Amino acid sequence: MTIASRNLSWGVGGKAILQDVSVDIAPGTTLGLLGPNGSGKSSLLRLLAGLRRPDRGQVTLDGRDIARIGRRDLARRVALVQQHAATQMNVTVEDVVMLGRTPHRAPLAGWTAADRAAVDRALAQVDMTAFRHAPWQVLSGGERQRVQLARALAQDPRELFLDEPTNHLDIQHQLELMRLIARLGLTSIVALHDLNHAAQFCDRLLVLDRGRVVADGPPDQVLTPALLAQVFRVDCDFHRSPDGRRHILFR
Numbered sequence: 301m302t303i304a305s306r307n308l309s310w311g312v313g314g315k316a317i318l319q320d321v322s323v324d325i326a327p328g329t330t331l332g333l334l335g336p337n338g339s340g341k342s343s344l345l346r347l348l349a350g351l352r353r354p355d356r357g358q359v360t361l362d363g364r365d366i367a368r369i370g371r372r373d374l375a376r377r378v379a380l381v382q383q384h385a386a387t388q389m390n391v392t393v394e395d396v397v398m399l400g401r402t403p404h405r406a407p408l409a410g411w412t413a414a415d416r417a418a419v420d421r422a423l424a425q426v427d428m429t430a431f432r433h434a435p436w437q438v439l440s441g442g443e444r445q446r447v448q449l450a451r452a453l454a455q456d457p458r459e460l461f462l463d464e465p466t467n468h469l470d471i472q473h474q475l476e477l478m479r480l481i482a483r484l485g486l487t488s489i490v491a492l493h494d495l496n497h498a499a500q501f502c503d504r505l506l507v508l509d510r511g512r513v514v515a516d517g518p519p520d521q522v523l524t525p526a527l528l529a530q531v532f533r534v535d536c537d538f539h540r541s542p543d544g545r546r547h548i549l550f551r
């Protein structure tokens with residue numbers, strides 16, 4: 301067990317946004333978080349990452365209430381890549397990725413060899429080494445997205461939360477990013493809209509509809525025509541891809 305939630309509920313201004321969400325995620329799992337726009341995926345990621353407190357229920361990390369874990373300890377362990385990460389403009393790519401090392405550094409200490417190695421590794425993992433000295437403001441949307449992932453990887457997390465990480469990426473980098481996440485060996489929770497990526501790269505899928513969990517299990521069991529019709533209001537057929545995974549054809 302790494303991350304788990306019990307009967308998590310959260311709302312704003314009397315509107316229930318997440319209701320009774322319970323999930324228990326085994327170490328090393330790539331969990332795809334699916335659901336229509338507004339179903340609560342980003343809200344759940346923030347609650348699970350400890351950035352927001354639930355109104356009811358609890359999030360635990362290795363059995364400890366996440367609300368009782370200090371910010372710095374949590375940041376050494378858990379990284380979140382949000383959809384629209386705010387970043388100061390007047391910085392380089394390397395500066396942004398270096399920020400990921402902050403929780404590991406002693407106050408006023410310089411950069412260690414381990415910090416530099418983590419930044420080098422993270423830039424290489426997202427194929428952005430050539431941009432190391434580029435100013436952040438010249439990057440394209442997809443390049444920024446990859447740098448934000450590198451910042452999270454430089455943090456050396458055991459749990460990685462990603463909110464629609466393939467947005468803005470060209471197809472090559474979408475596939476590379478999904479493959480990278482799947483082979484990192486971390487516990488990754490990834491909000492996704494591409495159901496075929498979910499089928500191809502995730503071990504387990506959790507489907508939200510209007511703030512409630514409506515399906516939870518391996519892709520083959522979750523991605524059924526009935527569920528896709530009920531939750532996403534689409535008709536589809538399935539093919540088997542050569543690796544035996546489901547491939548969805550939308551009608």
Ligand SMILES: Nc1ncnc2c1ncn2[C@@H]1O[C@H](COP(=O)(O)OP(=O)(O)OP(=O)(O)O)[C@@H](O)[C@H]1O
Nearest residue numbers: 312317335336337338339340341342343344464491
């Ligand atoms: N801070 C907030 N204040 C008011 N409403 C909010 C807040 N955060 C989220 N919501 C509402 O909660 C619902 C769920 O939002 P959330 O961003 O979690 O959905 P999502 O599944 O990630 O959506 P999308 O696929 O469009 O990114 C939406 O109706 C949204 O407007």
